[in-house]
Amino acid sequence: MAKPKSEECAMxxxxxxxxxxxxxxxxxxxxxxxxxxxxxxxxxxxxxGETLTQDNMPPTTLEIEVDxxxxxSIHNAKLSPxxxxxxxxxxxxxxxxxxxxxxxxxxxxxxxxxxxxxxxxTTAGVWKLSFVAIQEYKxxxxxx
Amino acid sequence: MAYxxxxxxxEKVELxxxxxxxxxxxxxxxxxxxxxxxxxxxKLTAARPAPNQNKExxxxxxxxxxxxxxxxxxxxxxxxxxxxxxxxxxARISGYSKTxxxxxxxxxxxxxxxxxxxxxxxxxxxxxxxxxxxx
Numbered sequence: 001m002a003k004p005k006s007e008e009c010a011m012x013x014x015x016x017x018x019x020x021x022x023x024x025x026x027x028x029x030x031x032x033x034x035x036x037x038x039x040x041x042x043x044x045x046x047x048x049g050e051t052l053t054q055d056n057m058p059p060t061t062l063e064i065e066v067d068x069x070x071x072x073s074i075h076n077a078k079l080s081p082x083x084x085x086x087x088x089x090x091x092x093x094x095x096x097x098x099x100x101x102x103x104x105x106x107x108x109x110x111x112x113x114x115x116x117x118x119x120x121x122t123t124a125g126v127w128k129l130s131f132v133a134i135q136e137y138k139x140x141x142x143x144x
Numbered sequence: 145m146a147y148x149x150x151x152x153x154x155e156k157v158e159l160x161x162x163x164x165x166x167x168x169x170x171x172x173x174x175x176x177x178x179x180x181x182x183x184x185x186x187k188l189t190a191a192r193p194a195p196n197q198n199k200e201x202x203x204x205x206x207x208x209x210x211x212x213x214x215x216x217x218x219x220x221x222x223x224x225x226x227x228x229x230x231x232x233x234x235a236r237i238s239g240y241s242k243t244x245x246x247x248x249x250x251x252x253x254x255x256x257x258x259x260x261x262x263x264x265x266x267x268x269x270x271x272x273x274x275x276x277x278x279x
Contacts, residue, residue: 013161020168027175044260048268049186056187066256102187107257111213111250114259115278122192129276133260135186 036075037104038065044107046133057102060095062088063132066105070113081120088124097125104132188263190248190274208245208275209237213258215251231265238269245273252279 050056064084065073072079074087091099101121105114121129211230212219219225220233237244248262259276266274 013165017161017165017168020165020172024168024171024175027172027179031175031178032180043185044257046186046188046260046264046267048264049188050267052185052187105256107255107260109256110252111254111256111259111278112252114256115250115252118192118276118278127192128189129192130187130189131260131263133186133188133264134183136184138181138183 037063038067038073038076041065041067041104041106042108043104043132043134045135046131047135049133049135051135052102052132056100058100060091060099061102062091062099063102063104064117066103066109066113066117068106068108070109070116072117081116084117085120085124088121088126092125097127099126100130101126101128102130102132186264188260188267190263190276193247193275193277208247209234210247210249211262212279213248213250213254213262215253215255218258218262227261227265230262231268234265234269234271238271242270243272245275246271247275247277249277249279 063074065076067073072081072084074084079087088101103114103117105117118129121127210221211234212222217224218227218230220230225233234246246266248259248266250259263274
């Protein structure tokens with residue numbers, strides 16, 4: 001058998017490397033390493049609510065998490081109700097009481113724990129509150 | 145200097161692509177595996193009743209519809225009902241008026257899930273005035 005000459009099997013790598021680099025850049029940009037939400041919270045389904053997008057979530061949005069046992073947190077950092085009150089008063093002083101407040105409460109949470117958060121909000125002067133629900137599963141948590 | 149003279153006389157220098165492609169593929173696989181799609185979330189907005197303005201508005205508006213949420217289920221017009229009954233009831237009312245005030249009264253020990261269910265039904269029928277009372 002004749003040995004294949006080296007110039008015969010020269011494949012042009014350039015387009016493949018281009019594509020692969022594009023893909024890598026895409027994944028690097030879309031990667032989110034830090035978990036800034038409490039992953040223990042299981043939300044209830046709510047198909048008919050207003051979809052949460054970047055557009056209706058301005059940077060002034062405050063998302064308050066309430067877990068199954070009624071513990072309050074913001075971006076996965078635990079808070080006491082008085083801390084939350086201080087944060088809310090601060091925001092009200094800065095932006096007025098029209099900034100969106102989202103309450104991301106676990107579906108098993110008792111209403112009294114949610115009420116505690118709502119009361120802190122109303123004491124600070126925020127009357128309009130939004131609750132977060134899952135509109136569509138994408139991360140495959142259907143069985144939870 | 146002797147080294148410089150020796151190298152690269154007439155021969156073409158070929159850059160080996162293999163290690164780079166290996167690394168790049170490793171990176172690509174890592175990012176594909178760690179990519180996680182986020183769920184799509186919905187926002188259900190309701191107001192807490194403001195005690196000072198409530199009385200004046202209540203007189204000029206339609207009478208409020210009260211949905212009570214307990215530990216075991218829902219009460220629509222003081223009758224225990226299922227989620228489907230509630231859906232039908234709200235649908236009927238939304239036919240008359242979408243601006244009628246819906247007051248959702250929750251007991252302390254009711255699960256948050258039920259409140260979301262009621263709010264979702266109100267959103268489904270485009271009720272505009274939602275208010276949450278805690279009992």
